[in-house]
Amino acid sequence: MMNDREFFNQVAFKWDDMCHHDKNKINYIIDISEVKKDSKILDVGTGTGVLIKYLMDTKPKEIHGVDLSENMIQVAKSKYKDDRVKFYAEDIVEFNEEKDFDYVFIYSAYPHFKDKKKLFSHLRKLMKENGKIIICHSQSKEDINRVHASKEAVKEHILPKAEITCEIMKDYFKINKCIDNDEMYYISAVK
Template identity: 60%
Template sequence: MNDREFFNSLASKWDEICNHDEIKIRKIIELSKVEKGCKVLDVGTGTGVLVKYLLELLPETIKAVDLSENMIEIAKGKYNDERVEFVAGDIMEFHEGNFDYIFLYSVYPHFTDKEKLFSHLYKLLNENGKIIIAHSESKEKINNIHKKSDSVKDHLLPEGKITANIMSRYFQIDKIIDDEEMYFVSGILVTETDKG
């Protein structure tokens, strides 16, 4: 079973089996310092868990992408807001750029080639835009859950500093949190002229 089939099979019960702590999600959003009127890309949106919180910040647009058509259908049923567009598809084949923020909430372990992922997302982000990798659980808890399923047993969350090291080839690392409460790594797209 590939990733698409796996997540399609779980979509109808996803919101029941996944715990997304509202307090921690709000902390993730707060740490991200999302500005009003921005353009957001929500990678691996699933059933649109993050969309609710992002809408509260009054973005101009949110593009929410997921590999699973079934997840996207559930997400569409939750929101009726012209600022949000849901797209079923592989983010690696998505080429519409100019985002101010790119969120990967509860999806990062499912990308096997992380270097390729960041190289691709770099092209979709505006100058001084921010990329955020986040989980509302600890890396240990996420990895223990994944190890119990044959389909995702190899989809493990690396240490925050390892993620930051890969990201730093494309982004200036802004913040790393990797503790028993949550996982959060953010980076900013800074051009060579900005660095000067």
């Protein structure tokens, strides 16, 4: 059985052709997240850096993209030649290079984290007081779970109902917004 790193390394170079991301929905996600100018942003599970293009429109101070897959990071690095964008190929729960993030985004990656409590506990330590964490998908949880069910390596990576995620997050953050419908999955919370 292939582990997550192997799976994502294997699909990295064809990822952008495999996955469709609705740019209108991503722009909506950025809008409702109310990202302020000159922010320090962490993009968890950045993959090929899909979200970074949209985050750049908010005129950030810096963006740090972290992903388990070295090949995903290689693809992301090839897309962005901006000094404000830095990439790290490592497990987010071992990432400690930077702290004091204003925003933490987990876009299209949340189901891939097995230990959600460990994830939130660690991310909390990387955030500024009153920093905001956003978990989002530009598709419904049903769509995400259907795609994952069809791939052996990620068939157990289920996106839970937003209320279940909020229940786990409540121990670490104050829930701000929660959307779980046939268009998207979105949760924002504040430290």
